[in-house]
Amino acid sequence: MPFVMKKMYAPIKQKAFLYLIKELDYTQKEAQRLIAKGRLFINGEPMTRTAGEIEGEFEFIYFEPITKGLEATxxxxxxxxxxxxxxxxxxxxxxxxxxxxxxxxxxxxxxxxxxxxxxxxxxxxxxxxxxxxxxxxxxxxxxxQRDMKKKYLALVHGELKESICIEEPLLRREDESAIVRMVVKVHEEGKASKTDIRPLKYFAETDMTLVECSPYTGRQHQIRVHLFHVKHPIVGDPIYGQSEEDIVKFLDKELDAEKRIELSGASRLLLHANELEFELYDSVYNIKSKVDFEQICLESMITNSQCE
CATH class of the missing domain: 3.30.70.580 (Pseudouridine synthase I, catalytic domain, N-terminal subdomain)
Structure with missing residues (x-):
């Protein structure tokens, strides 16, 4: 687990943040921020005063990253x-x-x-x-500054025959619903949002379409909400297009995989960030995913049909 509790020792009385700077190579800002967050404990009690002092044994919660061997693209x-x-x-x-x-x-x-x-x-x-x-x-x-061009791939329900541009404002606002944790909706009081959708391939046997999505703004859940708004929700979406009862079950991790497949069409959200294009330090980059997302979608369809 990345966050580990380490026992440490300060031989003389000193400012805690100075000790962390010296021993763990933090900047002053980093050390004081971690102290303020309650990461340093004396006799089991968190110290939160950024100018607090330490002497002798104490404990510090330290982020120690782990690897699973994921290589950069x-x-x-x-x-x-x-x-x-x-x-x-x-x-x-x-x-x-x-x-x-x-x-x-x-x-x-x-x-x-x-x-x-x-x-x-x-x-x-x-x-x-x-x-x-x-x-x-x-x-x-x-x-x-919106100097980044992004393209996503998504598998959506239904047949999308022509390219469309969705320019619906999106609003995230808490209300009295039990699902305030995820409420994003098309609303006239929301922030301007724009997504271009281009159909790539229609799968008649499942009535699903592989589409390319180009968001011009970066609102939370933008592609998901826009596609749901035009009656083409993303396959595997456990939130948009589902009942409030099932959404709450998903958020509370009480929705099993079989039920999720039955409700949404897949055991995962079939949305993939496929391409980035940008200019940085006087060079232009166009980086494409090496994942075969269409194959993932096909495997999902096979899995789903086996579960029916």
């Missing part, structure tokens, strides 16, 4: 790109999360490496990661 001097499998988190949800992509990145490229953007846990595909603090800042600025 593309490696450059300032950044790398991973092809994230479906089901893998970008960052740990809590200290008990056994593995996430940040583990793999920091294990292979060091503590200063960081993930520059996010995709959902169930979405597979390309994730751009910075190797250092400087490139992280520049890449995040690139995303903020």
């Amino acid at each position: 593309a490696v450059y001097d300032e950044f790398v790109v991973f092809d994230k499998p479906s089901g893998v988190l970008i960052h740990p949800q809590n200290r008990k999360t056994p593995y996430s992509l940040i583990d793999e990145l920091k294990y292979q490229y060091g503590r200063d490496a960081n993930i520059a953007h996010r995709i959902d846990q169930e979405t597979s595909g390309l994730v751009l990661c910075a190797k250092n603090k400087e490139s992280e800042r520049d890449i995040k600025m690139m995303f903020e």
Whole structure:
């Protein structure tokens, strides 16, 4: 598990953040942030005062990344790109999360490496990661300025015959529903959002279409909500297009795989980040996933038919 509790010893009385800087090579900002988050314990009690002092034995919760051997799809001097499998988190949800992509990145490229953007846990595909603090800042600025072109592949229910441009505003707002954890909806008060959808291949036997999705904005769940809005929900989506009762079961991890396949058509969300195109440091990059997503969709269809 990446988060481990380590016993440490300070031979003389000193500021805790200075000890962490010296012993663990943190910056002052990093050390004080971790102390403020309650990562340092004295006699079992967390210290949260960033200027607090330590002497003798204490415990510190330390992020120690692990690897599962996931290799980067593309490696450059300032950044790398991973092809994230479906089901893998970008960052740990809590200290008990056994593995996430940040583990793999920091294990292979060091503590200063960081993930520059996010995709959902169930979405597979390309994730751009910075190797250092400087490139992280520049890449995040690139995303903020919308200088990144992204293309996704998705398998959707129904036949989509022609390309469509969806420009529906998206709103995330808490309400009294039991599903406030995921509420994103098309709403006139929402933020401007735009997604181009292009059909690639229709599978008549399952009445499903493989489509390419090009989002021009980066709203949460944008592609999923837009496709659901035009009556072509993504196969395997356990949220959009499902009843509130079943959504809550999924979020509470009480929806078994067989029931999920019955409700949504697959045991995973069939959405894949397939291509990234951007300009960085005077060079243009076009990076494509090496995953055969159509084959994954075909295998999903076979699995689903076997479960019927």
